[in-house]
Amino acid sequence: MRSSAAPRIRQNSVWFRVRKEKSAYLFLAPGLIIFSLFTVFALLFAFYLTFHEWSIIEPEKPFVGFDNYARLAGDETFLRSVLNTFYFTGASVPLGMIIGLGLALLLNQAIRARGLFRAIFFLPQVTPFVVVAIIWKWLYNGDFGLINYYLLEAGIIREPLLWLSDQNLAMPAVVLMSVWASVGFSMVIYLAGLQGVPEELHEAAKVDGANAFQRFFNVTIPQLAPTTLFLAVMGVIGSLQVFTQIFIMTRGGPVERTTTMVYYIYQAAFKFFDMGYASTLAFALFAITLVFTIIQLRINRKVTD
Amino acid sequence: MAVTLVEPELKPASAQGRKPSLRRRVAHLPIYVVLIIGGVIFAAPFAWLISASFQTSGDIFSWPPKWIPENPTFDGYISFFTETNAAQWFLNSTFVAGSVTFLQLFFNSLAAFVFAKRKFPGRDIIFILVLATMMVPPQVTMIPNYLILQHFPLFGGNDLLGQGGHGMLDSYWGLILPGAVSAFGIFLLRQFMMGIPDELLDAARIDGASEFKVYLRIMLPLSRPVLAATAIFTFMSAWEDFLWPLIILSDESKFTAPLGLAMFVQKNQTDWGLLLAGSVIATLPMVIIFIIFQRQFIQGIAMSGLKG
Numbered sequence: 001m002r003s004s005a006a007p008r009i010r011q012n013s014v015w016f017r018v019r020k021e022k023s024a025y026l027f028l029a030p031g032l033i034i035f036s037l038f039t040v041f042a043l044l045f046a047f048y049l050t051f052h053e054w055s056i057i058e059p060e061k062p063f064v065g066f067d068n069y070a071r072l073a074g075d076e077t078f079l080r081s082v083l084n085t086f087y088f089t090g091a092s093v094p095l096g097m098i099i100g101l102g103l104a105l106l107l108n109q110a111i112r113a114r115g116l117f118r119a120i121f122f123l124p125q126v127t128p129f130v131v132v133a134i135i136w137k138w139l140y141n142g143d144f145g146l147i148n149y150y151l152l153e154a155g156i157i158r159e160p161l162l163w164l165s166d167q168n169l170a171m172p173a174v175v176l177m178s179v180w181a182s183v184g185f186s187m188v189i190y191l192a193g194l195q196g197v198p199e200e201l202h203e204a205a206k207v208d209g210a211n212a213f214q215r216f217f218n219v220t221i222p223q224l225a226p227t228t229l230f231l232a233v234m235g236v237i238g239s240l241q242v243f244t245q246i247f248i249m250t251r252g253g254p255v256e257r258t259t260t261m262v263y264y265i266y267q268a269a270f271k272f273f274d275m276g277y278a279s280t281l282a283f284a285l286f287a288i289t290l291v292f293t294i295i296q297l298r299i300n301r302k303v304t305d
Numbered sequence: 306m307a308v309t310l311v312e313p314e315l316k317p318a319s320a321q322g323r324k325p326s327l328r329r330r331v332a333h334l335p336i337y338v339v340l341i342i343g344g345v346i347f348a349a350p351f352a353w354l355i356s357a358s359f360q361t362s363g364d365i366f367s368w369p370p371k372w373i374p375e376n377p378t379f380d381g382y383i384s385f386f387t388e389t390n391a392a393q394w395f396l397n398s399t400f401v402a403g404s405v406t407f408l409q410l411f412f413n414s415l416a417a418f419v420f421a422k423r424k425f426p427g428r429d430i431i432f433i434l435v436l437a438t439m440m441v442p443p444q445v446t447m448i449p450n451y452l453i454l455q456h457f458p459l460f461g462g463n464d465l466l467g468q469g470g471h472g473m474l475d476s477y478w479g480l481i482l483p484g485a486v487s488a489f490g491i492f493l494l495r496q497f498m499m500g501i502p503d504e505l506l507d508a509a510r511i512d513g514a515s516e517f518k519v520y521l522r523i524m525l526p527l528s529r530p531v532l533a534a535t536a537i538f539t540f541m542s543a544w545e546d547f548l549w550p551l552i553i554l555s556d557e558s559k560f561t562a563p564l565g566l567a568m569f570v571q572k573n574q575t576d577w578g579l580l581l582a583g584s585v586i587a588t589l590p591m592v593i594i595f596i597i598f599q600r601q602f603i604q605g606i607a608m609s610g611l612k613g
Contacts (some may be wrong), residue, residue, distance in 0.1 A: 014426050021425035023516040024594040028419050028431070031412035031486040038450055039438050040482040045449035103343065106336050119599075120344045123351060126595040128545040130563035134570060135350050140578070144354060144366045153369075179349070188606050241442055245546045248567055262444055262548075269448050270552055282445040289442055 007019055056153050056273040059172035068280040070213045078281065081264040082288070084171065088260060089239040091175045092182070097231050099179065100186025101224075107187070108194045118191070129181070133248035136177040140164050140249070164250050170196050186231055193227030194220070236292050240285060261285050277303035358382070358581040365577050381582030391583060393558055394565035399590075401480045401561060402543035408485035409539050410532060416486070417494035418520050422506060432495075439488045442547075451552055455481045479553045482563070484543065490491025490535055497531040498524065537598050541591060562587045 011158045012030045019026070050068050072078055103121055107114050124132055139147050140163035148160040163173040197220060243262040246252060252259035252267070259267075261281065269278035352372070357365050357383050359374045385391050410561045420432050454473040457463060462470025473479035501524070507520075509519050525532070560568065566583050569576075595602060 017426050024425045024428075026422040027415045027516070027520070031416040031491070032431070034412070034486045035435065035438075035488070036454065039441070039446060039488075040434070042449040042453065043438070043441060045453070046445050048468065049449065103340075106340055109333065109336060111333055111336060111340075113433060117340050117344055120347050122595075123347060123592075126541070126591045127351075127588050128563050128591060130545065130547055130567050131588050134580060134584050135354055136567065137570070138581075139350060139353075142370055144370075146349075146370055149368065149370055186607070190605060192603075192606070237442075241444065247547075247551075248570060252452045265444050265448075266548070266552075269451075269584065275448055279445070279448050282442070282448060285442055286445050290440065293440070297437040 036169045046282065049276050050283060052087075052276045054274075054276040054279075056275065061276075064276070068277050071277060072280060072284060077256060077259065077264060078284070081259050081261045082284075084258060085240055085242065085260045087171055088175060088178070088242055089236055091172075093235040093239055095175070095179045095185050096213065096235065097228070100183050100231075101190050103183065103187045104190035104194055105220075107191060107216075113191045118187070121187055124181045126253050127181075130248060132177070132181050135248045136162070136173075136180075136245075140173055140177075158211045165254050167254050167257050170250050170254055174249060174258055177245060177249070178239075178242070182235070186235075188233055189227055190224065193224045197223040202252045225300070225303060229296065233293060233296050236296065237289055240289055240292070261288075303305040354581055355585060358578070358585045360578070362576075362578050365581070377484055381578035381580075382586070384576070384579045385582045385586065388559055388579065388584075389565065389569060391586070392559065392566065393564075394560050394562045395475075395590075397559060398544055398562040401477060402475075402540050405479045405484045406536055406540045408481070409487055409490055410536055412486040413490040414494055414525065414528065414532065415520065416491045418524050420491065421495045421498035421501075422503065424596070427603070435491060436487045439492070447549065447552065454483075454553060474553050475556050475559060477559070480550060483549075484546075487539070490539065493535055494528065497528055501527050520548055520585075521595055530601070531605070533598070533601045537594065537602055538605055541594065544591065547584040 051063060051065060052061050052065070053064045107118055126197070139145050142148065142160050142162040142165070145160075145163070147163070148157070151157045152160065161169060163169050201219050201223065205219050210218065221230055239261050241258050244264065246258050246260055246263045247266075250258040252263050264284065265278050265281045268274050268281055349388045353370070356372055356374060357379045359379070360371065361376055361378050364371050364375055364550070416435075420428065451474070456467030457469060457472035457478075458465050458467045459471070460478065461472045461474065461476060464470075473482065505523055505527070506519050509523055510516075514522070533567050544561075545563055545583065546561070547563050547567065554560055554564060557565070557568070566580065566587060569580060569583070
């Protein structure tokens with residue numbers, strides 16, 4: 001005979017609830033096993049690597065304490081890669097967002113062929129990024145690139161520019177190409193955001209005698225704040241990881257002018273097989289990404305309060 | 306009197322029974338000018354790419370550039386498929402992107418279903434952990450994952466301790482397995498599934514349906530819109546993924562399409578005809594997918610962007 005209290009105690013025990021919800025754990029299992037190995041364990045392993053001199057080719061993997069971190073501080077290439085990455089991010093993210101917003105505003109009007117224009121601006125988004133980089137490598141070519149040809153024709157430049165091998169032009173060239181490739185994304189997100197701006201607000205502002213400019217700055221822009229924050233956060237996180245276009249167009253050159261953080265991580269890990277130092281560089285990228293994200297969320301809180 | 310800032314009320318064009326007023330059309334003129342200039346800047350590189358891919362090497366380098374192929378040729382396309390492993394690359398890309406998409410949909414939706422609709426010990430802790438890892442840049446886990454794959458037991462000539470071979474490096478396993486589940490995907494699906502009424506699921510449970518049947522017969526069909534959107538995204542990003550295949554592949558017959566093209570650029574910078582033809586071929590499947598699924602695609606972007 002069981003006492004009537006026993007089942008209730010059993011029902012409250014964690015073990016009983018785990019058994020009762022067995023199927024939930026079964027459903028989670030496949031995803032969680034992969035996730036545990038390639039994300040959770042990998043993260044801990046990466047942290048472990050930063051305290052070791054870990055070369056793929058050397059059998060010895062000695063513990064070196066904070067040496068890798070100390071090396072960061074004195075590494076000029078690292079410092080340059082951070083500055084290059086900031087340059088890229090600071091130029092390409094705002095530009096892409098402003099142009100994307102402009103196009104979204106234009107396409108939000110009652111005009112013909114909206115779908116066609118939207119598709120054209122979005123085309124670079126659906127093109128494999130490697131292909132975009134190849135096309136632009138070609139456009140920038142100093143001897144027979146289209147960009148030089150039309151700039152010469154228009155009389156804007158006197159002689160062909162060596163876009164990708166000139167120290168002062170290489171990064172702007174990479175920025176220009178990246179903005180061109182990413183504008184379609186900002187545009188689509190802003191279009192979705194504009195659809196969500198209530199018409200009554202505009203009407204009310206009109207009644208109050210606000211002109212188109214005032215309405216834009218006092219109604220549209222504040223209403224789009226969440227959209228802008230989303231694009232800014234995603235854009236910054238993505239730009240800090242810029243790699244593919246660098247690998248294809250400039251290989252980090254000329255003289256490290258376009259060596260970005262991820263390109264440097266790639267070199268450290270898979271050119272010099274220095275896994276310990278490469279992991280340390282990757283953690284530096286992680287830290288910088290976190291700082292930027294927190295700053296952006298703070299700014300957002302200040303603005304919306 | 307000065308011009309008022311308040312515009313006269315415009316009735317909808319249909320109500321006037323005429324085309325939009327001349328004034329409105331003139332007002333739109335600058336918009337068209339800007340859009341057309343922008344459109345040219347965005348379309349011209351693609352037009353040039355397609356045109357140049359049908360030109361002879363001599364014509365590609367001509368100055369001034371020729372927009373219409375004078376002696377149209379398929380040489381670039383022919384040599385792309387005969388001189389490289391191109392056909393194999395595309396098969397590889399399709400296979401890898403397809404597998405990643407299928408596995409992600411399956412594993413992500415299973416997890417999302419449980420996170421959205423079940424209460425069990427540890428649920429919130431596990432979910433927060435999954436979400437937190439979304440903050441980690443993939444480059445942090447890329448290096449250890451390379452080593453994990455290299456020493457994966459019993460694969461690629463490795464013994465039980467993961468020594469002696471190359472493990473999952475240079476294999477489809479290595480391309481597919483780490484990407485078979487995604488925190489962001491779980492998050493998106495869960496957001497959607499939380500909006501599905503419990504009554505629908507409970508009704509099936511009362512009828513004696515197993516939990517898996519509830520997931521398969523009720524949850525998945527109801528989640529179709531979000532599944533479709535994430536499937537397209539996953540496929541496209543897996544198709545054009547570059548850094549990961551670059552790191553783990555060395556055998557050219559296993560290359561994915563983007564990696565094959567990029568490696569071709571590194572190897573011989575001269576054969577532009579072949580390279581441009583390859584670029585056109587690599588872009589086509591993406592554009593076709595986009596045209597077919599345009600609605601889900603745009604929907605998906607809006608979903609991930611604004612309801613997150």
